[in-house]
Amino acid sequence: MELRHIRAFLAVARRGSFTRAAEELLITQPALSRTVAQLEEVLGVELVDRSARRIGLTGPGQEFLPHAEQIIAALDRGIAAVRKDLAVRLGFSWLLPDPWAQRAMSGFEADVGSSVTLVRCDDLLQALRERAVDVALVRGPIRHAPKTARAVHLYDETRVAVCSESNALAHRERLNWTEVPSWPLVVNTRSGTTGPWSFPPGEGPEQVIETGNFDEWLESVAANRGIGVVPEVARRRISHRAVRFLPLTGAPSSPVHLVHLPGHRGHLLDRFLEAAVAAAAP
Template sequence: MDVELRHIRAFAAVAHHGSFTRAAEALLITQPALSRTVAQLEKILGVELLDRSSRRIDLTGPGLEFLGHADQVLAALEQGIAAARKDVTIRLGFSWLLPDPWAQRTVTRFEADVGAAVSLVRSDDPLQALRERSVDVALVRGRIRNAPPASRAVHLYDEVRVAVCAADSALAERERLAWSEVPSWPLVVNTRSGTTGPWSFPDGQGPQRTVETGNFDEWLESVAANRGIGIVPEVAQRRINHPAARFVPLTGAPASPVHLVHLPGGQQEMVNRFLDVAVASARGAPRA
């Protein structure tokens, strides 16, 4: 028996969902049928792809390597189907507040010049979405952390940082905050897509206490609840109007880079054309 597309879809679903039950629900098949399909794949390949020794489903070494190739196959198939239907779309993943006017300018120029569409895909973790091939390009603010192997990054520009605090915080009464003072305040950190965290400071010089959150909304509400202060690109100051939050100018802070990250393969020519337009738009887009 040869490896079939159903084998690859079944294995990828289990690997990404971490559960036969959830994967079966996503594929609209029964769990026993899914288990048999994955077992068939392992028999064909002659290796174990999944570690079933505990209640949690983990990938073996060969399974992790095979998943990368499986994701590429499935992504290429989807893109091939879209191309055949003349329905080419670049999926741009982002976590919060796309930069303006860069995003609007890039989408407008690309769609007008190339004739393809751009789909804006919000994700708490755009790099994970890129790893799963559910987006073609991921917009990443700050230092690139946990990027997929073999991914490539294109620098767009740097953003200015500002501080944000609760309206009833002592910091709200100040005219400015120095970057060197940040570690003395409890720092609320968006661990998935935030630009500022313990990693932003030299070893031993970071914040004395951090409050971890999993996405931008949790981060903002934690700051507004006076759990600590936050550091964010100034685009948030222009576009967020939270009654319980106050923005404070931040002096001496390093700029926060903005990158586009992508994985080779799939509709690479179209991705490259999108990157060219994105870089050109960044150079010509004035920023406050």
């Protein structure tokens, strides 16, 4: 009997479905079925009742369940004890989403016992390549990622427009997405969510002002070099007297992903990803 057998059995018992349990464990359904069958062969009893539409547990399965849960819980406590000084390094370029960040970090730290270290980076994907971070929070399209990188979608953010107080748009109540290309667009080329790539070929802004990080982007907008487009969280979190935020109608939402390299930090990073996805749920 191996730990994978017990984890497979617990996933099936928890999900009540081989399909959903296989998705949770990131393995194929046939592989999961074989693993549970191997456990039943070792024990000499059937644990899972496969005769009904919804998978259930047999009598021996129900009796074995609390013991299996105790085994995995004890193992997780032991892992947490030796990993208490380990931390997952979360890279971000500006303004972590709220309340997602607080929920994800507190949930992970409470369940696992390890901590989350926040690392601000202008070039998140390069930091990931260099292993300066374990996982990167990437807003907008994922461009120039390592070939082996994997992305976990969290949710989508609403976009808003930003302009200088001295800009003619400052007195408008709102801006339509189709109007954006008619204005000079200030773009954060490293971690920005909106740029020429956000529009169909030939329909993007005629003039683009490139900046290398969020602070340069914000001050360029404040100096009226052009307008910007940013996730709505900026309107709630940024206090800058020289800029004005405008609702942006008709704009596509901006995706938020966690990007990581498979195999790096193993189980610890898997647990953080689980906490992150749970925190993003409505």
